[in-house]
Structure formats: structure tokens, C-alpha cells
Amino acid sequence: MAKAKYTTHLGMVDILPGEVEKWRALENIIHEEAAKFNFEEIRTPILEQTELIKRGIGQLTDIVTKEIFAFTKGDSHYVLRPELTAPVVRSFVQHHLHQRGGAQKLYYIGPMFRAERPQKGRQRQFHQFGVEVIGSDNPIADVECIAFMMQIYKRVGIKNFDLKLNSIGDPESREHYKEVLKEYLRPNFDALSELSKTRFEKNPLRILDSKEPEDKPIIKNAPIISDYLNQDSAEHFKKVCELLTALNIDFTIDPLLVRGMDYYTRTAFELTSPDLGSQDALAGGGRYDLLVEEIGGPKTPAVGFAAGIERLLIACEELDISLAPKKTVDIYIVTLGEAAKNWAVTTLSTFRDAGISATMDYLGRSMKAQMKDANRENASYTVIVGDNELDANMFTLRNMDASEEVQLNLNQIIDKLKK
């Protein structure tokens, strides 16, 4: 076999037959559950304006400079969408969706692009599903998002995870907390890891989830953000916790769970799985009450989450969960001779019109090879057709599982298979 001349780019993968069925099964679950929650699907372009994404991720220059795919054509600056919160909000603003009335309860499934070094559960083109509820600051919206997210994993059968919850308050109290945290860290500064020392100024909250062992004891006794929430945020958080408890959704409050972006407010949550590698987050989300306004819309509270599809499928693999049943075909027409082949081509069409899936050999193979092929294709029945059968309009219908044969005419076969 010749060496392939053209291959996929780094971190981009083909989803082949045998694999794609799992994707479809998962997508079906997502659509079905979304319908139960009365969430509406939204689809936005793969390409967005670079400025939108930059605005969305703001000052995190690391991301903007090296982790997005962007190009310029004419006067337009394009970016392959790295996430869907900003594009969905853009669409909400652009089309004045608030005029539809009520909160917009939107969900999506699709590919995202990030120019990162690939590792397990991290590709350059990857897929997410998620929800954005725009226009409600009620804790019910937060809880419905989380409930939907959990419902997907429940339907799939993944039980091995940890739901972590926190509140990061409003930007003012967060700034205040940052100062308090730095105040606490300052006397310990020399004991911090080199990495955390560099984070001290540019992103002190990140020190809280440092993996460096020398940071752990310092972090353990650090002040926690929930002690610095204003009253509204504290009450909101309390209500979210109460509602989750009422729903029997297990969670742990993780005071170290933080978010980098300034537009994030109040509720933050993350679902992690021990069945993944170092990229162990299955899904994450939270409230972003300031983003709609940031993007140029009316001041509108919002909450959402995004979940990685590849990571969910990896978890299924680890847990031996099979999402899609083995492919089958109702009937395979085994032909002997030219007349039978011609008859088979039109009869395939007759079967399909009756709602019966049907196939035949395309390669002119022997009867035995056709039977083998029918077996491989997991056909429920074969019908064997030669000149004698055509003359008599009586065919041998073989039940492949039972290895039993009956003689029937075509209408009888259709009646038997139709259901």
C-alpha cells in the first residue's frame, strides 16, 4: 500500500465508520434531552471575527497570540471559533433575540479549534456541546444548566465524576479578594514555586489550582473567595446549592475553583473525571453576567456550560459503555446470474420503499462470498435469487440468526420484514 501523500494536520482527526455511530448516538441523546428541557438549538458559523474572540477572552494574551487559528483575507480578520459562548452571545445581540421575549435557552453541538499541543483529550479540532441561558439572573437558570449537563452523563451511563461548585462573586469583590490573597501570599512568596511566583502578578487566582507540591500547604490555608462575596452573590450561591441538593445532584464546594476571564461572575462549576488523563475536565461552565454588555448588547445576565465530546467518549471507552448498537441491515439479496442481479437492483428499491433496509453484492462475487458478506454486514435475512426463483416467483428467505429457510414470494417477504 502506498504511503499516504496527504494526511490530517497535527491534532486533527478523522471520525471513521465504526466510530461515527457513537457520535450520532450521543448527538441524539443531546437533542432528546435538550427537547425535554425546552432548550432550542443554535448553529453559528465556524469563522468569526477575530475581534469578537479577542474581546471575549480579553487580556489573556497567551491565548490570543498562540492558541487561536486566525487569518486575514482582504480587510476581514477571521478566526476559527475556539469556543461558542462569545459567538452565541454575538448572535443574541446581532439578532436582538431578547425581543423574542423571556430568557433565551440555547444549546449547540459542533467543532471548535484551538492551536494547542495535542495530548489525550486535547485536539486542535475538537467538539463541544453546551448551553447558554441568556436573560435570567435567577439561580434556577444556573441549576437548569447544571441539571441538563448532568442529565447527559446520566443518560450515557457515566457515573464516575466529581461536580465542583464555587462562586467567584462580582468583579469588585473578586478584585478585593485578589488583594487579600496577595496579601496572604506575600509573606510566603519565597516558598512558592517558581511558576506561582510568575503568576503572582499576572494571574494570582491561578496559584490556587497550582499542581506544584510546594504550593499546596500554602494554598491550603489561603483565604477563600466565598468569604468575600457581596450579599447578593452569597444568597445566589446559597440558592443554587439548595436547588441542586433538592435535585439530588451531588456536588462539592471547591473554594479553589476560579475563572480567568473578567466577565465571569458568581456561579462557577466544573465536572472532572478520573477516567481521563491530565486533561480531566469533562465540562465546565458558570455565570457571565457581564459578557453581553461587553460585546455591545444590553446589560443581560447569562449562564452556560460547555462539555467536551471527545472526553465524554474517552470516558465511555474506559468504562466499557457502548453508545451505539452494532450496525445491521434487514435483508441482503444474494444473486446468481445476470438476470438475478438486474432483478435485485430494482427489488432493493422496492424493499426500501417499504421501509426495509436492503443491500447486495457490488463485486460479482460467488454465492459463498455473498453469504459471508451478508454475515459481516450483520444482515437479519438473506434472500437467494437465481433463474429458478425468478421463473417461479418463489424465493428462499434465510433467517441468518436462526439458520432457517422458508419459500416465499416477494410480497410475502415484504410483509414479513415490514414492521
Add this chain to the structure above:
RNA sequence: GAGCCUGUAGCUCAGUCGGUUAGAGCGCUAGUUUGUGGCACUAGAGGCCGUGGGUUCAAUUCCCAUCAGGCUCCCCA
């Protein structure tokens, strides 16, 4: 962006301390069965030993680079 590990048949992997025609299992094609699948047996097809360069009389094997995959760090919207 950094460190470590790995690339041999469609798949999973042996192997060559550098030396004629590179192996297995599964899968694929066919035969044993002149009109009947799964099981068994037999045979066959399928490899520039990831790619490029270097060292050498000789490289799939050693060295370098590169591409791709894995693990970890950075980052994580």
C-alpha cells in the same frame, strides 16, 4: 512553548547485538463445499520497517533532523 517515550502489513504487535528472500495473530481474498454465512483446514494478496539526511563496504537496526502519536508541564476561553 518545554521535557520524556513511541513510529515495522488494514489492526495489535514480535524481530534484526548493522549483513542475502522482514514475521505472527486478527482482518482481507479464494479454495476444501459445482446454489448457502459463522467453525475448521489450506493457499494467496498486502511492507520503501513514518519521512529526509548522515555514518558505514552494507542501515529497518546507529546518529541528526523532520512529521505523526502517547505521557507530563505551560495554558486552559
